Amino acid sequence: MRWEEFLKKVVNLPVVETEFLLAGVTDQRPLKVQISRWHKSGNLVQLKRGFYLLAEPYRRREVYDFYLASVLVKPSYISFEKALEYYGLIPEAVAAYTSVTTKRPCRFTRDKWIFDYRHIKNDFFWGYNSVTLNKQTAFIACPEKALLDLCYFKGREISAKYLRGLRLQNVGKIDSGRLFEFAEKFNRPGIIKAARLIREYIDSYKEEEQVL
Numbered sequence: 001m002r003w004e005e006f007l008k009k010v011v012n013l014p015v016v017e018t019e020f021l022l023a024g025v026t027d028q029r030p031l032k033v034q035i036s037r038w039h040k041s042g043n044l045v046q047l048k049r050g051f052y053l054l055a056e057p058y059r060r061r062e063v064y065d066f067y068l069a070s071v072l073v074k075p076s077y078i079s080f081e082k083a084l085e086y087y088g089l090i091p092e093a094v095a096a097y098t099s100v101t102t103k104r105p106c107r108f109t110r111d112k113w114i115f116d117y118r119h120i121k122n123d124f125f126w127g128y129n130s131v132t133l134n135k136q137t138a139f140i141a142c143p144e145k146a147l148l149d150l151c152y153f154k155g156r157e158i159s160a161k162y163l164r165g166l167r168l169q170n171v172g173k174i175d176s177g178r179l180f181e182f183a184e185k186f187n188r189p190g191i192i193k194a195a196r197l198i199r200e201y202i203d204s205y206k207e208e209e210q211v212l
Helices: 003-010 018-022 029-040 065-072 080-086 143-157 160-166 176-186 189-211
Strands: 044-048 051-054 076-078 097-101 106-110 113-119 128-133 136-141
Touching: 003 029, 018 029, 029 044, 044 065, 044 106, 065 076, 065 097, 065 113, 065 128, 065 136, 076 080, 080 097, 080 136, 080 143, 136 143, 143 176, 143 189, 160 189, 176 189
Parallel strands: 076 136, 097 113
Antiparallel strands: 044 051, 076 097, 106 113, 128 136
16 A cells, blocks of 8 residues: 555544554555554654554644543543543643553553553443544543542542642532542442542632632
8 A cells, every 4th residue: 555545544533543444454464564664754653552643744633632542542531630630620730641441551652642541440430421622532530530530549648638739629510419429339438538538628618718
């Protein structure tokens, strides 16, 4: 396959997946060799094995960072501080896109992107929504689940001091009822305790706002 023919086939794709391209191809070796050559020549940017972006001069569509995070490891959804940043619950920008997955933990770095994946049990893989930008769909924890995922992975480190250090803001976006519903679904005393600490923080934050 010539580069022009390949480009016509993939130019509208945000991410080039070799599994998609090779589906139904009897002899896959020639195309694999070509893809390797295009990568070495700089026409393709490798994100991980089997996943590529077109190099800037050829890229017609900008890729959505959240989409990349969701597509590089499936199933996965963005959580932790990156989700809190997305909802405006913390003031700082977060460099790493940290997601949870039922697969093995891993990390991918490429140019400006850092994608971290933490393993979570199947029983705890819930509490997320889909978001779409430029026809690219990603998955992200709802605010309450992002907080509880953080508590689950931090374990005993969760305290009122830790929550203050997060500098949670816009706490009206956090639904206390859903927070406790999700905490009970974890069925872990430590998570329920963390939910109580979060509610206390929210109540204190709202009281301070009223004084101001």
